[in-house]
Amino acid sequence: MNAFNPARFRAQFPAAIDAGVYLDSAATALRPQAVIEATRQFYSLSAGSVHRSQSAGARRLTARYEAARETVARLIDAPAPETIVWTRGATEAINMVAQCYARPRLRPGDEIIVSVAEHHANLVPWLMVAQQTGARVVKLPLNAHRLPDVEQLPALITPRSRILALGQMSNVTGGCPALGRAVALAHAAEMVVMVDGAQGAVHFPADVQRLDIDFYAFSGHKLYGPTGIGVLYGKPDLLAAMTPWLGGGKMVSEVTFDGFTPRPAPWKLEAGTPNIAGVIGLSAALEWLSGEDIAGGESWSRELATLAEEALAKRPGFRTFRCQEASLLAFEFAGVHHGDLVTLLSEYGITLRAGQHCAQPLLAELGLSGVLRASFAPYNTKSDVDALVDAVDRALELLVE
Numbered sequence: 583m584n585a586f587n588p589a590r591f592r593a594q595f596p597a598a599i600d601a602g603v604y605l606d607s608a609a610t611a612l613r614p615q616a617v618i619e620a621t622r623q624f625y626s627l628s629a630g631s632v633h634r635s636q637s638a639g640a641r642r643l644t645a646r647y648e649a650a651r652e653t654v655a656r657l658i659d660a661p662a663p664e665t666i667v668w669t670r671g672a673t674e675a676i677n678m679v680a681q682c683y684a685r686p687r688l689r690p691g692d693e694i695i696v697s698v699a700e701h702h703a704n705l706v707p708w709l710m711v712a713q714q715t716g717a718r719v720v721k722l723p724l725n726a727h728r729l730p731d732v733e734q735l736p737a738l739i740t741p742r743s744r745i746l747a748l749g750q751m752s753n754v755t756g757g758c759p760a761l762g763r764a765v766a767l768a769h770a771a772e773m774v775v776m777v778d779g780a781q782g783a784v785h786f787p788a789d790v791q792r793l794d795i796d797f798y799a800f801s802g803h804k805l806y807g808p809t810g811i812g813v814l815y816g817k818p819d820l821l822a823a824m825t826p827w828l829g830g831g832k833m834v835s836e837v838t839f840d841g842f843t844p845r846p847a848p849w850k851l852e853a854g855t856p857n858i859a860g861v862i863g864l865s866a867a868l869e870w871l872s873g874e875d876i877a878g879g880e881s882w883s884r885e886l887a888t889l890a891e892e893a894l895a896k897r898p899g900f901r902t903f904r905c906q907e908a909s910l911l912a913f914e915f916a917g918v919h920h921g922d923l924v925t926l927l928s929e930y931g932i933t934l935r936a937g938q939h940c941a942q943p944l945l946a947e948l949g950l951s952g953v954l955r956a957s958f959a960p961y962n963t964k965s966d967v968d969a970l971v972d973a974v975d976r977a978l979e980l981l982v983e
């Protein structure tokens with residue numbers, strides 16, 4: 583493995599040169615050359631689809647496509663490649679659990695406990711399935727550190743509690759709840775735990791077996807891979823219990839005019855021609871990442887966020903919502919609208935995000951109408967931090983009376 587070297591890491595990302603000061607990796611990461619090349623090769627050199635043709639090329643492609651599940655399984659220490667379902671992203675993975683696992687099981691009055699810190703992708707699917715079944719969504723509130731208050735679970739859990747939905751890392755505060763403890767408390771009540779790893783997977787890929795996670799979802803594009811591809815991990819017995827939601831080719835082993843027999847998981851959950859290029863690009867991203875020092879890159883990203891926080895904190899009115907020295911820095915300046923500030927920053931060549939970050943309940947809890955978020959990745963540099971701080975100074979000069 584290569585010991586982390588910021589310049590060497592950055593040099594592998596062509597877009598790091600063109601994208602200016604890119605501080606929005608929590609929305610979507612840049613892609614390394616290895617991913618671009620794997621995708622280019624797929625589109626320029628391969629012919630045929632997967633699981634559909636007897637040609638040698640198509641069989642090779644199918645083998646590669648299936649082997650990619652093993653690559654994902656290694657990343658999260660899943661017990662078998664068949665526990666990996668390809669999805670369009672974390673959003674689809676969570677919806678799949680809500681519709682294919684939870685919906686047939688939930689009864690009126692059952693409870694789904696969801697942390698208030700969740701991205702809409704790990705709340706709305708539960709609200710939808712609650713509407714469909716008569717179940718109730720119960721709020722797990724924040725503690726004083728702005729983290730989901732896992733210690734309140736024993737008080738919230740009732741004999742009707744069925745599912746706990748919790749994010750590994752908040753996309754606003756960067757806060758990471760005590761996952762192992764949450765899973766243990768939920769399992770003691772025989773609940774099933776859905777962990778949204780969309781933000782966490784790139785920083786600290788979860789070890790799903792050690793943490794005993796039931797379902798884990800993430801998106802390729804936040805992990806240096808392509809858009810439109812993601813993963814649902816599920817324990818084998820839970821995947822086996824899921825009812826397919828999309829019917830069509832390749833999810834069935836036998837079809838008559840009157841009925842069908844689904845294939846086993848994961849294939850029964852993957853109807854239709856899949857995103858082969860996405861799978862190949864994601865597996866290239868993970869293979870490339872396995873040769874990189876993820877922990878070294880993570881401390882570098884955190885160090886940059888800390889430098890930015892320390893510098894910005896010297897400006898009047900600065901307030902941050904950053905948790906646990908995260909690589910995300912959510913911040914605002916008193917009296918300055920986040921939308922005005924982000925517009926000016928973008929004029930000055932700084933890309934970051936402002937608004938509600940698809941986490942309206944969390945922002946309401948924090949008493950915010952919107953917030954800026956600078957998210958740092960290992961390809962960022964100290965000069966990116968300086969550029970952010972300079973740009974903020976220029977913007978504040980215009981915006982503050």
Ligand code: PMP
Pocket residue numbers: 608609670671672673674701703704749751752753778780781801940
């Ligand atoms: N959960 C979290 C915490 C996220 O940050 C995101 C993406 N912003 C998602 C879920 C949804 O991911 P996607 O849009 O890739 O499906």
